[in-house]
Amino acid sequence: MNLLPGTEQYFAPTKNKKVSALVLPKNPSFTSGDTTLINTQQGLCDFIDLALQLPICHVGIECKHIYGTTHVTLPNGYDKYDISAIQPTELCLTLCSWDITSIKQHTFIVNLAADIETSQLQALFDLPVAFVAYDANKLLHCLWALDLIEPHRIWDILITEKARYLGLHQFDKRQSFDHFSDKKEAKASFVMEREHFYSLKATLARYYSEHPSSEQADIVCKEVSKLYMLQVHAAIMQGIHSHLLEVEMPWIVTNAAMERNGVLVSRKQCVKILTGTKAKLAQWQAELETYGLMNPNSHDEKTVFFNSLGLLHHFKDGTDYSFQREMLSANYDLHPTIKLLAKYSNMASISKDVIFQPGIVGADGRIHPKHKHLDTVTGRQATMAPNILGLPATLRPIVIAPKGYGIGEVDLAQIEVAITAAVYNDTNLITKYNAGDLYSALAQEFYYSELPEEHKHCSLDIFKTHQGDKRHVMKQCTLGLIYGITAFGLAKKLKVPEFKAEQLMDKFLTMFPTLKKAMHTAPQYGTIRGYVSTATGLQRLRSENAERSRKEKNWMVNMPIQGTAAALFKMAGNRLYQLYKRYDAKLIVALHDAFIFEAPLDKLDDVAALTSQVMIQAIQEKYPLLNIRTDINITSPNSWNKDGNANCIDEWLNR
DNA sequence: GAAGAGAGCGCC
């Protein structure tokens, strides 16, 4: 392998090379310089002075921190720390300087407990080099707490490892064990393994045969500096480097900024919901009791109850009985308890949201959900404590705008179908998406022969209002196609016989011959290759011992769709993060295909237009043929809401 | 008593 001059010394070969995925010679014993402790203002001045003189190639960085408030333990056992009260205690930097023959490390620890004004560090962070951290998310929170602006280029060791092994951290539920204790053991070791797998210590062990390891800031800093070049190399060898640079590394910043911004939640509304739902639930529970159903949450009790009424067979679902929403709504007429039960279940589940708990409000008066980055197998975001992405639409108005600001939302219309068409390159699906209301366009073609003359060529809007049922069937077919539904599943969904559903699916697929073929071959190639990937290059790996199953076939078709949509969405978010600075606007939630933002009221229109434009552009740069559309909602900017309806909480409570 | 499995609610 040919490396640039000097790099070979940097990675002087070791004698006992460990066999691994990497072929690069590696050596843990770097040119190791001293660590200098900075305790005074003058010391910091000298440090900056040195940094600006050195020919720097990259900087390792680590920040030790504490929290100004104690954590709260949520009902689900999760310990939540308040990131708005984060207090950096020790900032460590390893300046890596290069010359023609070697790279040298110069490590400094800035003691933040000493009374040092840190603003002059900005000159260092403005250097156009990569800053390498393990878990840059925490680092960013620390930098922002110090009122510093983050460096432009960040490389995160942890995020890279997560990307490199995406898809492998799922426990295989299908594997069978002879004894329960075996299963328990396998599971425990899996959890342990996953926990430790991404730790810095374990990561170092994957790259070096020997690995000095310590929690000490300067040791960590030196380690990540060394790891950087090897890890970049590994990412390039795996084919995911571009994706990391284009999507994930900037997203670390966009994402952390949403965490730091948090959302402002109206305490008044929370109290109203808590008391309102409590009263309603008590009332409905009492009503259900008069019918003889004591615990509406108990599956067993419901089974016994409806059996005693002779109605149980209406709830049959396979070999068991189901009392979920759809099943209940199909049976409202049978007995008065059924609608009551549906209302009860809906309110009971929603009313317990942790977002209502006063304890999770941060020191700055806002709620800061954890935005998990690359914790899903597709590259999508997940949030927790509270799960702001899962906040039911009716509750959204609890999220309010601060004084002088408004909340807006822009979402990409039917984006997953558009991405499906583009990823699998199906001309007819692209045409149908571009026509406007996709499902109407599909229905107009699919049902052409049985349509009345006036609807055969009418506008899609007119079609939508008059042929809603046919449109609905197309919608179910389309989404089902993306998720790999079977005739059995579609039949259940549409309440038609299975053979009808099968005919429907066959005919539907004949409209998209290219897509049909691609969906057939994608899992086959994926299995041989060992992974499927997004259009940007993020890979979901298949675990080596996995059986080929329907589930796997389905995710191999779906991941490139869901993952590509997520990646392009993140790219849009990264641009917005920068562009919003001109407007004093902020992203507060990234909802898979929609951004929710706060902006000064007089700038709300401009920010909404900008958001829409950037989201459309991010996708069209990749897929120029798609006629991407967005929906903009800024009609009730005092709160977050669905379709401009800010009164839905009252409506819901007074049903 | 703790932990896990399953069912069920919510979101895209």
Next chain:
DNA sequence: AAAGGGCGCTCTCTTC
């Protein structure tokens, strides 16, 4: 025989 992709969270019931 199972039967729709990706998530978080709460509740019941069972098992250790």
